[in-house]
Amino acid sequence: xxxxxxxxxxxxxxxxxxxxxxxxxxxxxxxxxxxxxxxxxxxxxxxxxxxxxxxxxxxxxxxxxxxxxxxxxxxxxxxxxxxxxxxxxxxxxxxxxxxxxxxxxxxxxxxxxxxxxxxxxxxxxxxxxxxxxxxxxxxxxxxxxxxxxxxxxxxxxxxxxxxxxxxxxxxxxxxxxxxxxxxxxxxxxxxxxxxxxxxxxxxxxxxxxxxxxxxxxxxxxxxxxxxxxxxxxxx
Amino acid sequence: xxxxxxxxxxxxxxxxxxxxxxxxxxxxxxxxxxxxxxxxxxxxxxxxxxxxxxxxxxxxxxxxxxxxxxxxxxxxxxxxxxxxxxxxxxxxxxxxxxxxxxxxxxxxxxxxxxxxxxxxxxxxxxxxxxxxxxxxxxxxxxxxxxxxxxxxxxxxxxxxxxxxxxxxxxxxxxxxxxxxxxxxxxxxxxxxxxxxxxxxxxxxxxxxxxxxxxxxxxxxxxxxxxxxxxxxxxxxxxxxxxxxxxxxxxxxxxxxxxxxxxxxxxxxxxxxxxxxxxxxxxxxxxxxxxxxxxxxxxxxxxxxxxxxxxx
Numbered sequence: 001x002x003x004x005x006x007x008x009x010x011x012x013x014x015x016x017x018x019x020x021x022x023x024x025x026x027x028x029x030x031x032x033x034x035x036x037x038x039x040x041x042x043x044x045x046x047x048x049x050x051x052x053x054x055x056x057x058x059x060x061x062x063x064x065x066x067x068x069x070x071x072x073x074x075x076x077x078x079x080x081x082x083x084x085x086x087x088x089x090x091x092x093x094x095x096x097x098x099x100x101x102x103x104x105x106x107x108x109x110x111x112x113x114x115x116x117x118x119x120x121x122x123x124x125x126x127x128x129x130x131x132x133x134x135x136x137x138x139x140x141x142x143x144x145x146x147x148x149x150x151x152x153x154x155x156x157x158x159x160x161x162x163x164x165x166x167x168x169x170x171x172x173x174x175x176x177x178x179x180x181x182x183x184x185x186x187x188x189x190x191x192x193x194x195x196x197x198x199x200x201x202x203x204x205x206x207x208x209x210x211x212x213x214x215x216x217x218x219x220x221x222x223x224x225x226x227x228x229x230x231x232x233x234x235x
Numbered sequence: 236x237x238x239x240x241x242x243x244x245x246x247x248x249x250x251x252x253x254x255x256x257x258x259x260x261x262x263x264x265x266x267x268x269x270x271x272x273x274x275x276x277x278x279x280x281x282x283x284x285x286x287x288x289x290x291x292x293x294x295x296x297x298x299x300x301x302x303x304x305x306x307x308x309x310x311x312x313x314x315x316x317x318x319x320x321x322x323x324x325x326x327x328x329x330x331x332x333x334x335x336x337x338x339x340x341x342x343x344x345x346x347x348x349x350x351x352x353x354x355x356x357x358x359x360x361x362x363x364x365x366x367x368x369x370x371x372x373x374x375x376x377x378x379x380x381x382x383x384x385x386x387x388x389x390x391x392x393x394x395x396x397x398x399x400x401x402x403x404x405x406x407x408x409x410x411x412x413x414x415x416x417x418x419x420x421x422x423x424x425x426x427x428x429x430x431x432x433x434x435x436x437x438x439x440x441x442x443x444x445x446x447x448x449x450x451x452x453x454x455x456x457x458x459x460x461x462x463x464x465x466x467x468x469x470x471x472x473x474x475x476x477x478x479x480x481x482x483x484x485x486x487x488x489x490x491x492x493x494x495x496x497x498x499x500x501x502x503x504x505x506x507x508x509x510x511x512x513x514x515x516x517x518x519x520x521x522x523x524x525x526x527x528x529x530x531x532x533x534x535x536x537x538x539x540x541x542x543x544x545x546x
Contacts, residue, residue, distance in 0.1 A: 048435070050432060074435075074438030080436040082432070082436060086430055088425070088429040088430055088434075089429055090429050091429065095422050099426045099434070099437045099439070100437060102438045151438070
């Protein structure tokens, strides 16, 4: 579904990504883990088109993504749940979800999507009329996920959904994500610093360090790899 | 007491039109964060467009002297919206929006110079094309009045043209508020204003949202200008007189708030008219800025401004 080949990108003269290749098949749950500054968010920004790569290729369902203007990429079925949530603070919860549903499929499936989103994330139903800026961090994260789901995406990209949240809230959001994935079969690409949880729930994982993929494999391979165990799982 | 009521009425009427004028600028600033120094000159253009539509394009012949001016003024809105659309497409978009999002100061320096340049071109171009003779959109309503009252033996006289100006302003303001609050376009404009990056992730074309806001803001201020022109004569440099009032109104209302811009303009209209009760008319504008400073001193974020961090 998503194929990234030899992608290099960065800010001004400083390269952050150095020839990264990543593959996500339809229906897969892929996790990208790695330390701060490894280039995880840069990778997502490049996929969404906020950042132009200096080299490499990205294709999505056979379409050359780099030839598609950034604002059109959501319409292809890519939903980006950004780092730091980035909800629209002066819009209500409901209006935020409507913004997620700007895509054609999102508009078409609006009624059934909203029903599912409210079932998965009931707090959004309770707070539907509240301004997003007044929500707590965890609620904003749930709204960001709901907003992504409202577009009826083919691929849901999640950038550190646990960032800045209390551990119990982060756990709750992880459980929700796994439930959403089990019930919808949605293809997901997750970037996470909570390596143990991420690798446990994903089918396939990549370890990104200093802008390069240093390791990849299915979750079994990664979780039993000595380097991963030492560096990330503290074993 | 009678003088007070009369000044209050005059202030409310002119305030409604100032409010609309500020809303046009407030919309552009709120969505794009671009400081458009040429906005007063867009309004000047709107006045002349309304003037020529009325006198030369046959609106007067078809609709007569009473209704005609208002038809011409309303038509000037779409004309200036189109003008704004192309100014954004050909000029402003090069120094704003996603192209400059990663630059230092988000391209504000270039925007400053560009919009000042556009202002100079419009002013001097206007002088060449329209000449320096004062023009005005004359209607018999400008020189007749409705008598309200008597309330406790006092009557208030409402200039008919100004009364209709205020009603038209309020109608357009209501329509715009509904558009911004309810429609998909309005919501996407607000989303693009809140967080352009996240709006792009949603599939909203931020540059196109900016162009929509710029066109809409230009059209609205043009209509406000036309309404003012039924009572105040104008010339190619009239924009300079109003652009300062517009910015004062937008800042008073709270940067980024559209309803705030309306109340900011209304406040300025009221202060301007009420000040004539105790001050000579030459000090009207000085009074506006004394009150402006006082309000900003006690409420720096303006009436409707919120202290929110912009991402």
